[in-house]
Amino acid sequence: MGSLFGTLLVGPLGRAFPVSLTLAGIMALWGVAVVGLSLTPGVAPALAVMFAGGLIWGPYTALETTLLQRGVPSGEHGRLFGVRAMLLGPAAPLGTALGGLLLIGLRAEWVIALSGLGCVLGALAALPWLRRRGEERADAAAG
Incomplete structure (x- = not known):
């Protein structure tokens, strides 16, 4: 349900902030x-966290596609x-396999x-590159 409602945020987010x-x-x-999900004490709080997570993630795919379509010539x-x-096809099975291996030694x-x-570290690592790329685009549009 959260993802369903989250998709309604695609337009407002895409207009308010740089997509990247x-x-x-x-x-x-x-x-x-x-x-937060890992810290929840029961089913009801876990459902609330997953609703919030779905709301957060809902716009991602549409915005990612928008960014890719804008950033690459249409012929490509x-x-x-x-x-x-x-x-991306093998990413989910590989992630699942890695998670299974980690479960051997971790809770x-x-x-x-x-x-x-x-995910947090990946976003933080990408941020400097995304900012630099946004500045390059702004410079190209201005000059």
């Missing part, structure tokens, strides 16, 4: 929600989306928290 920075923010907030879209699908709560922390 919005994506980094969504990724970081999703990571915070996942870490087929290649871009093909490579993207090729890379489930820790594995979930590490996953969320990875």
Whole structure:
């Protein structure tokens, strides 16, 4: 349900903020929600956290597609989306396998928290690059 309502935020977010920075923010907030999930004491709080996580993540795919379509010449879209699908296809099974291996030595709560922390760190690592890229685009548009 959260994701369904989150998709309603695509337009307002896309107009209010640079799409690349919005994506980094969504990724970081999703990571915070996942870490929060690892700390929830029961089913009802976990459902509330997952609703919030869905609300946060809901706009991601549409905004990511928008960013990719704007940033790549239209003649390259087929290649871009093909490579993207090729890379993302194995990501879920590999992530699941890694999570399973981690469960051998760690409690489930820790594995979930590490996953969320990875999202936050990934967003923070991408932020300088996204800012620099945004400044380059602004300079190109001005000059």
